[in-house]
Amino acid sequence: MLDFVIIDNGIVLAIVALASLSLVFGALLGFAGERFRVDDDPIVEHIDALLPQTQCGQCGYPGCKPYAKAISEGEAINKCPPGGDSTIRDLADLLGREVRPLDGEAEDMPKVAYIREDECIGCTKCIQACPVDAILGAARHMHTVIIDECTGCDLCVDPCPVDCIDMVPRPSTLDDWQWPFPAGPGQRTPAPGLIATDRASATQGAVHG
């Protein structure tokens, strides 16, 4: 009797079919939602990937990831001096927000920490402060900076009790050199070499060997 009602009555058949379909797909979706749940907000990862990872804390957060999290919760995007304007632009692109001028002073050139080794007393305070383990040394032994790992965050400068850490411009090699863009219409583009020589002699004094 029931078979008869279901098979012969088109409306009932449609309702039953749709109901069972929705049940099946609902169960599938529910299972997938549980099984493949993402705990972290993926946007935080995207933001974090755009930040320069100096871990300097100049934004007021203890590291880049916390700042990324704060941005995803509505914090301003212009608080990262090491990233500068290009980071602000990238973040604005990602989040669809307005490009704002940098809050604070932009860094003019990439820097690295340099320990004046004969003045170092070996207190390990800078080692504890370094967020990327770029300082090498032991208690009562001289410390030194692994230049390739240093992000130039200057977090080690303040803790030093004898002020023997300087932030110096990152020494550049010919491999870091980039072809300059031509000056644009109406301008004569000088040979790039001449400009670079001038620049090299201007900064030479500040670079430690």
Next chain:
Amino acid sequence: MARDFDFPGGIHPPQRKQASAQEPLRQAPLPSRVVLPLKQHTGAPAEPCVIPGQRVRTGECIAIAQGMISANIHASISGEIRSLEEHAVPHPSGGKAPCLIIDGDGQDEWQRLPSLDWHQTDRDALVERLQQAGVVGLGGATFPTQIKTCSRDDHSIDTLIVNAAECEPYITADDLTLRTYAPDVVEGAGLMALLCGAKRIVIGIEDDKPEALAALEAHLHGTDIGNQVDVPIELTVISTRYPSGGEKQLVKRLLNREVPSRGLPIDVGVLCHNPGTLRAAIRAVRDGEPLVSRIITLTGAALHQPGNIEARLGTPMHALLAQAGWHEAAVSRLVMGGPLMGFELSQADLPVVKASNCLIAATTEELPAQPPEQPCIRCGACETACPAGLLPQQLYWHTRSHDHDKAELFNLFDCIECGACDFVCPSHIPLAQYFRAAKDSIRFRHHEARKAEHARHRFELRQARTEREAAEKEARRQARAAAVKRKSRDRSAGERHETTLDTSQATGGDDVKTLRIAQAAAKAAVRKAEKALARASETGDGDIEDLEVQLATAQENLKATESRLEAARGTQENAQ
């Protein structure tokens, strides 16, 4: 020769090769001092293995290749190592780089490697010899030669092309190499064909070098050629057009194979070598002579006796130019390389390096200064001239507005920087420089992103370590507390005590469960990191150091969860 296939675009600049091509090859006198930059090749700079004051003989290795892509540097004269110092090197920036300086003793006492018969020696020994001898591509790209031959391992190569097109104006170094040393070049091609497994050799030469062509033909029709080279050699003459010497353009022109976008000739089973490189390779193997000299074209209207000269590496350029009788006052521009792809030097006190194929001491009339850039009128001349089939005009707009993503979308990285677009541009726009600048800037951004990623991984490692230390400390503290509790419980089992223990038992059970899950996850993370590292060290790509940091982070995390789990278990047991 009439052939159906051809690359698009191309230009016919004035050749100006006669001046230097008329003279026979000369030998430069032995320099009294040489300056040898530690980086004369693509890749990492070599590491010095000599000390100041040490006596070296010609051909002795003085700096050792570092890492996968690098090349050894050899003393080019015998004498005493004077110093390792920063010296100006030929580079578009005009900057300085670390160089080894040798004071010569005028003896030219050689230290050669043992000579090898390449027909009898096994492949690995030959490849190692090329590496030892510091042979790099002498056409200008200076890519280590032995790496090119190793590409056989993951590509099947059927054709070796000898790139004797030499299409850029002024340069005649390959022409003179072929005229003077055709047998060496052909034997070198045979050696390379053997190393890369090519079934045939194709020599591609432009029709403006009749003497080189005659020398090659005379040698190829000789009787003993079959004993020397095992594979058939084909000599193909192509009409002169710039830039048919570009690898991709030559492959297209000779074999009608199109190298894919962002690919290399090996992707279509072809390897290209310059005649100078082949000669250097055969000398390294047959004669045991490392790469200590090269043939360089000296030309330009400011020279009395233009020509080609075989000079030791590290010879000061001004010495060579003085020999060719230069009017120092008449030189308006000194260019290394050709007028289209080369770059201007700011001084002449620079060493000859492995990449120096040509020096042009040009007068103002000859190579006038670049006129000021005018606005683009969208005439499309650059698109007709581009040999890579790109749209230089579109690229120009995007690179000028620093819209690098768009520029990459228009295949900026397929630009070979030949300068054909500059040559035809009626507005004198330095298009190639825009493209070089944009490429550099994109590469720099990728580099910065990689560095940031690495810094993040190191930061995470540090955090994981701090956390692990805290967890271990906490575990020790709890163990001590538990011991104290046990003692006190033994003494007096008070009711109040029991109740607190009950609650801690409940939470302890929960903790153990979540911590077990965390431990399993941490173990999985360690395994994943180990696998990634193993894969990277097997294939050689990927940043191994960075992967090691990630593995260490995963291990720290695992240790932290383990000590937390132990502590929780301890509490639980204690409660029971």
